[in-house]
Amino acid sequence: xxxxxxxxxxxxxxxxxxxxxxxxxxxxxxxxxxxxxxxxxxxxxxxxxxxxxxxxxxxxxxxxxxxxxxxxxxxxxxxxxxxxxxxxxxxxxxxxxxxxxxxxxxxxxxxxxxxxxxxxxxxxxxxxxxxxxxxxxxxxxxxxxxxxxxxxxxxxxxxxxxxxxxxxxxxxxxxxxxxxxxxxxxxxxxxxxxxxxxxxxxxxxxxxxxxxxxxxxxxxxxxxxxxxxxxxxxxxxxxxxxxxxxxxxxxxxxxxxxxxxxxxxxxxxxxxxxxxxxxxxxxxxxxxxxxxxxxxxxxxxxxxxxxxxxxxxxxxxxxxxxxxxxxxxxxxxxxxxxxxxxxxxxxxxxxxxxxxxxxxxxxxxxxxxxxxxxxxxxxxxxxxxxxxxxxxxxxxxxxxxxxxxxxxxxxxxxxxxxxxxxxxxxxxxxxxxxxxxxxxxxxxxxxxxxxxxxxxxxxxxxxxxxxxxxxxxxxxxxxxxxxxxxxxxxxxxxxxxxxxxxxxxxxxxxxxxxxxxxxxxxxxxxxxxxxxxxxxxxxxxxxxxxxxxxxxxxxxxxxxxxxxxxxxxxxxxxxxxxxxxxxxxxxxxxxxxxxxxxxxxxxxxxxxxxxxxxxxxxxxxxxxxxxxxxxxxxxxxxxxxxxxxxxxxxxxxxxxxxxxxxxxxxxxxxxxxxxxxxxxxxxxxxxxxxxxxxxxxxxxxxxxxxxxxxxxxxxxxxxxxxxxxxxxxxxxxxxxxxxxxxxxxxxxxxxxxxxxxxxxxxxxxxxxxxxxxxxxxxxxxxxxxxxxxxxxxxxxxxxxxxxxxxxxxxxxxxxxxxxxxx
Numbered sequence: 001x002x003x004x005x006x007x008x009x010x011x012x013x014x015x016x017x018x019x020x021x022x023x024x025x026x027x028x029x030x031x032x033x034x035x036x037x038x039x040x041x042x043x044x045x046x047x048x049x050x051x052x053x054x055x056x057x058x059x060x061x062x063x064x065x066x067x068x069x070x071x072x073x074x075x076x077x078x079x080x081x082x083x084x085x086x087x088x089x090x091x092x093x094x095x096x097x098x099x100x101x102x103x104x105x106x107x108x109x110x111x112x113x114x115x116x117x118x119x120x121x122x123x124x125x126x127x128x129x130x131x132x133x134x135x136x137x138x139x140x141x142x143x144x145x146x147x148x149x150x151x152x153x154x155x156x157x158x159x160x161x162x163x164x165x166x167x168x169x170x171x172x173x174x175x176x177x178x179x180x181x182x183x184x185x186x187x188x189x190x191x192x193x194x195x196x197x198x199x200x201x202x203x204x205x206x207x208x209x210x211x212x213x214x215x216x217x218x219x220x221x222x223x224x225x226x227x228x229x230x231x232x233x234x235x236x237x238x239x240x241x242x243x244x245x246x247x248x249x250x251x252x253x254x255x256x257x258x259x260x261x262x263x264x265x266x267x268x269x270x271x272x273x274x275x276x277x278x279x280x281x282x283x284x285x286x287x288x289x290x291x292x293x294x295x296x297x298x299x300x301x302x303x304x305x306x307x308x309x310x311x312x313x314x315x316x317x318x319x320x321x322x323x324x325x326x327x328x329x330x331x332x333x334x335x336x337x338x339x340x341x342x343x344x345x346x347x348x349x350x351x352x353x354x355x356x357x358x359x360x361x362x363x364x365x366x367x368x369x370x371x372x373x374x375x376x377x378x379x380x381x382x383x384x385x386x387x388x389x390x391x392x393x394x395x396x397x398x399x400x401x402x403x404x405x406x407x408x409x410x411x412x413x414x415x416x417x418x419x420x421x422x423x424x425x426x427x428x429x430x431x432x433x434x435x436x437x438x439x440x441x442x443x444x445x446x447x448x449x450x451x452x453x454x455x456x457x458x459x460x461x462x463x464x465x466x467x468x469x470x471x472x473x474x475x476x477x478x479x480x481x482x483x484x485x486x487x488x489x490x491x492x493x494x495x496x497x498x499x500x501x502x503x504x505x506x507x508x509x510x511x512x513x514x515x516x517x518x519x520x521x522x523x524x525x526x527x528x529x530x531x532x533x534x535x536x537x538x539x540x541x542x543x544x545x546x547x548x549x550x551x552x553x554x555x556x557x558x559x560x561x562x563x564x565x566x567x568x569x570x571x572x573x574x575x576x577x578x579x580x581x582x583x584x585x586x587x588x589x590x591x592x593x594x595x596x597x598x599x600x601x602x603x604x605x606x607x608x609x610x611x612x613x614x615x616x617x618x619x620x621x622x623x624x625x626x627x628x629x630x631x632x633x634x635x636x637x638x639x640x641x642x643x644x645x646x647x648x649x650x651x652x653x654x655x656x657x658x659x660x661x662x663x664x665x666x667x668x669x670x671x672x673x674x675x676x677x678x679x680x681x682x683x684x685x686x687x688x689x690x691x692x693x694x695x696x697x698x699x700x701x702x703x704x705x706x707x708x709x710x711x712x713x714x715x716x717x718x719x720x721x722x723x724x725x726x727x728x729x730x731x732x733x734x735x736x737x738x739x740x741x742x743x744x745x746x747x748x749x750x751x752x753x754x755x756x757x758x759x760x761x762x763x764x765x766x767x768x769x770x771x772x773x774x775x776x777x778x779x780x781x782x783x784x785x786x787x788x789x790x791x792x793x794x795x796x797x798x799x800x801x802x803x804x805x806x807x808x809x810x811x812x813x814x815x816x817x818x819x820x821x822x
């Protein structure tokens with residue numbers, strides 16, 4: 001018999017086989033997708049019903065409003081701490097984990113070898129070991145509160161049906177929270193707010209070692225005419241160095257001109273980065289904050305009023321978590337505290353208790369010093385006031401995911417770890433407040449019970465947090481300023497430059513007591529403000545030091561606005577927080593217009609368009625303003641052409657030198673532009689007018705470099721705010737799911753509305769204690785750290801538009817009862 005193939009039957013079988021494969025594959029994909037979706041949903045927080053929380057003395061209610069803002073109501077502070085830990089863990093555990101790992105230098109255990117450079121830098125400080133020592137040193141009551149919070153965190157984490165989604169993607173399990181981890185979150189803030197302060201001192205050392213004294217002093221002023229201190233006057237300008245000190249005009253000894261020190265575009269990302277850098281296309285960093293307060297004589301309700309917006313790198317979820325805490329104090333009086341918490345710790349960081357409201361800005365005082373070591377010939381010892389001492393070797397183990405652990409050898413001295421080798425080949429140790437036992441504690445939590453300005457002042461002076469400008473406002477109409485955090489007593493020098501402490505003539509000797517802290521209470525003008533600039537003059541300035549004060553333009557704009565009115569309400573304060581007027585750049589706009597003379601316009605047709613946009617700039621950092629961007633670019637181009645030749649020798653001495661770290665450079669820059677000394681002019685230009693015209697042309701060329709017309713380069717075209725989850729920085733393909741939509745926003749550095757593509761207001765708070773019903777609070781992102789939660793972005797649009805969303809939570813839409821174990 002002969003078998004004959006049936007082509008039609010064979011085709012039918014082939015089609016059925018393909019359909020079976022497709023259907024089977026689809027079912028498998030659907031099943032896998034369903035499983036993955038179920039795993040992701042399993043890590044959503046429990047919002048309703050009852051949950052068991054062992055250790056509670058009584059039930060705690062957790063009511064969430066439509067934005068996911070919880071009100072926690074309990075019978076004592078320990079129960080509230082335990083419940084706060086539960087809520088934080090369910091909504092934000094991965095963020096908490098990153099904070100503790102960042103501080104401890106333990107990120108590579110999660111992310112692998114890419115995180116090792118960051119871990120090596122941070123492990124140098126040995127913050128986990130310091131956290132354990134600090135935990136043992138704090139009062140028993142605070143340690144018990146941290147223990148309750150820790151237990152709540154671990155219960156909340158365990159109560160999730162699945163681990164937070166980030167661990168699913170990392171293929172690992174979260175590690176339990178430990179009590180010392182709460183203190184590590186404070187150390188993480190030290191790294192954020194002070195971690196690079198020593199780099200400015202190092203740059204100052206290069207500047208003063210390399211340049212003639214008159215030029216170094218001129219380029220490194222303490223302040224400028226923009227200063228707006230609460231006490232004292234703007235700093236007088238340093239005299240111009242004469243041609244006998246420095247002359248840049250052509251000569252056989254003229255220094256070569258090296259590359260630019262100004263960042264004309266977004267900074268290059270480090271090899272591993274979970275959060276965006278605050279560096280911008282500017283000649284200084286963008287970190288900072290605003291706060292101000294007015295006394296009751298200037299409000300309708302006669303109570304004082306406070307505004308606070310803390311500027312940080314923007315991230316998802318936002319660094320803060322909103323909450324209202326309600327519990328009876330030891331006297332049986334109900335305490336109701338509303339504000340923002342830092343996930344990882346049980347306290348309200350900034351907010352109001354009905355009697356006192358408080359807010360912070362980074363002080364920028366000098367809290368770290370570089371100690372030049374005088375080492376022995378074999379390098380094993382260093383000189384101290386009591387003779388040679390051996391360098392101590394400390395070995396730390398860095399865990400690395402999917403790789404063998406790495407050992408890090410740290411050299412320790414009596415003053416701190418050896419942190420680098422300077423441009424002269426000398427080892428330097430870092431003496432930093434953060435390394436001291438008193439650097440971290442839970443003292444800030446006592447503000448919840450403060451009823452008077454005086455009691456609040458004593459509390460914040462002793463709080464173990466990075467040194468901050470603290471403004472206080474009271475329900476009875478009073479206001480005050482002081483500093484928080486430990487302040488060292490320096491002797492023998494001012495701390496601005498690296499120096500040896502070997503002979504015992506310079507160093508730190510003890511700490512200021514609260515009675516010695518600078519304070520301004522009930523000022524005659526009824527107004528207080530800070531914006532990271534210098535706040536006071538000597539003798540207080542001598543105690544605080546200069547760790548890199550911000551240029552005073554932002555503080556000046558705030559202070560002038562407050563002085564220009566005699567009555568304020570909450571809407572006035574919010575309007576000032578959103579103030580994007582470009583007062584600082586106004587004189588640069590005038591200079592650009594004066595530079596683009598009729599003769600200059602005839603020589604280059606592009607200059608006509610440049611001048612037209614500058615003339616019609618609108619005077620604001622508005623998203624549709626091309627002129628604002630033009631003027632800003634012109635200033636940066638001038639900055640580069642003026643300072644590059646003056647600091648060339650510094651970059652020759654140390655390639656790490658970066659003059660953009662000097663935040664007062666506007667002072668010498670404008671002085672040079674105004675006086676135009678020929679001996680300080682880059683020899684490539686015949687006169688200062690030529691330099692300015694070249695800068696105008698360069699700004700035009702830079703803006704057109706992408707081939708688009710100048711009209712396309714509005715400020716909003718550059719100032720595109722992209723707020724990311726840390727995962728999308730490591731795994732960009734997740735960005736569409738995790739990140740917020742990119743948004744063009746108004747604002748810039750030297751104005752109240754600080755806004756850059758990667759940093760800005762992490763919250764905006766306006767509150768009069770006792771009048772919380774009219775108070776305002778909004779922040780970027782939402783309450784939840786889970787992208788499937790409706791609260792992941794809830795409230796973000798109000799932050800974008802500046803809408804006055806309330807401080808107090810709204811009517812509850814979810815009710816959770818935390819029940820003690822029976």
